[in-house]
Amino acid sequence: MKILIVGHFSESAQSKITGHFPQDWNVVIVPPGEEMLQHIADCQVLIPEHIQVDHSLLANAKQLKLVQTGAGYDNVDISACTQLGIWVANASGVNAQAVAEHVMALILSYYKNIPFLDRFMKNRLDENQLEYTGSELEDKTIGIIGLGAIGKKVAAFCSALGMNVQAYARNTAVSSDGVVRMTDFDTLISTSDIISVHVSLNEQTKQLINKAVLANMKNSALFINTARGGIVNQPDLIEALKNGELSGACLDVYESEPLPLDSELRNLSNVILTPHTAGMPDARKFHRKRYDFFIDNIKRVANGEVPESKLNQLL
Known part of the structure; x- marks a missing residue:
């Protein structure tokens, strides 16, 4: 299972986030840019912190099954994901x-x-x-x-x-x-x-x-x-x-x-x-409740189940 997290994170924040996921999962954290495009080709889950998820990006995501966001999801083209058979879910209420x-x-x-x-x-x-x-x-x-x-x-x-x-x-x-x-x-x-x-x-x-x-x-x-x-x-x-x-x-x-x-x-x-920190109870770049929700939702999709707080419906 490869999870791609795209955003701007310090080394300490990256360590906290990756350490929170199951050890046998391949969790990659990269900033927006060329390196992101290399990883998106074979990831199953995308957590887009600081990018727009649109048709052009999704065209390279051949194995993508789930786009998982935090509370907000205005950066995701839900219709494009639905057309490609990709679940979209947010973490409504966790913050x-x-x-x-x-x-x-x-x-x-x-x-x-x-x-x-x-x-x-x-x-x-x-x-x-x-x-x-x-x-x-x-x-x-x-x-x-x-x-x-x-x-x-x-x-x-x-x-x-x-x-x-x-x-x-x-x-x-x-x-x-x-x-x-x-x-x-x-x-x-x-x-x-x-x-x-x-x-x-x-x-x-x-x-x-x-x-x-x-x-x-x-x-x-x-x-x-x-x-x-x-x-x-x-x-x-x-x-x-x-x-x-x-x-x-x-x-x-x-x-x-x-x-x-x-x-x-x-x-x-x-x-x-304040610098967009209202939803961060634990630290500037780590939200334990949110990542717990992410992990549970990823497991659901991996098991062929419908994700919690889904934003689209797949046939």
Whole structure:
């Protein structure tokens, strides 16, 4: 069994990952490029961390049986895989706890001014001159866009803090559980004090948050995105933050990653940034739960079974 993992990993991260797989499996970790193309010809499983899986790439993957992604799968052409008889599966829900905790950390850091206060103390400034504004979370309304595994955990955490929780989901089968009040998209946008995005990136959600949507948010609102950068029109968000049309933002994902060093986001005092680490509970490049899920799914496909959390259906 040959598993090809394509992405940018340090030597220590590669050692952790390969050591986690069964010893009799051939696990190869390479960055995108020519070496990747050499290995893809005879691999049975592809775990694409930092590449697009499209027709041109799949044309070289003659033995491929499974494309296994993390929670996100916007980098995989599912139709092309289906045509070639290749399963596609993601690891939906395995990072829900980690991402939800990260969202809460961002919310608390923002409203309790943790980054500012940390800099204040480390700069040894006179505490008698300290002036800042803060806010309690009780009775604030959070609007959650997308009520999957992560959205539900965020809802539960916020409810425990005495917040009002409302959500919008495209799947009309999603219903209120007594904690969450379901509402329409426009109402959520215009009435929420905090708006947190928890949907996958697809044609329907690409640049879902744009100039018009941002204009309908409260000027005092906090916007949070730990899902995918492409869901937001980043220049529109920056403009809203600079013009006071939005109180602030907490971002873990960006249109271009890693975030360019000259990005205006790095200079905005009303923004908290993290480097796409919300879903990593154990370390920057290793997620034990995710790799456990990968291994179980690979075994299922190897045994002729249907993978868990499949994204396509083969005949």
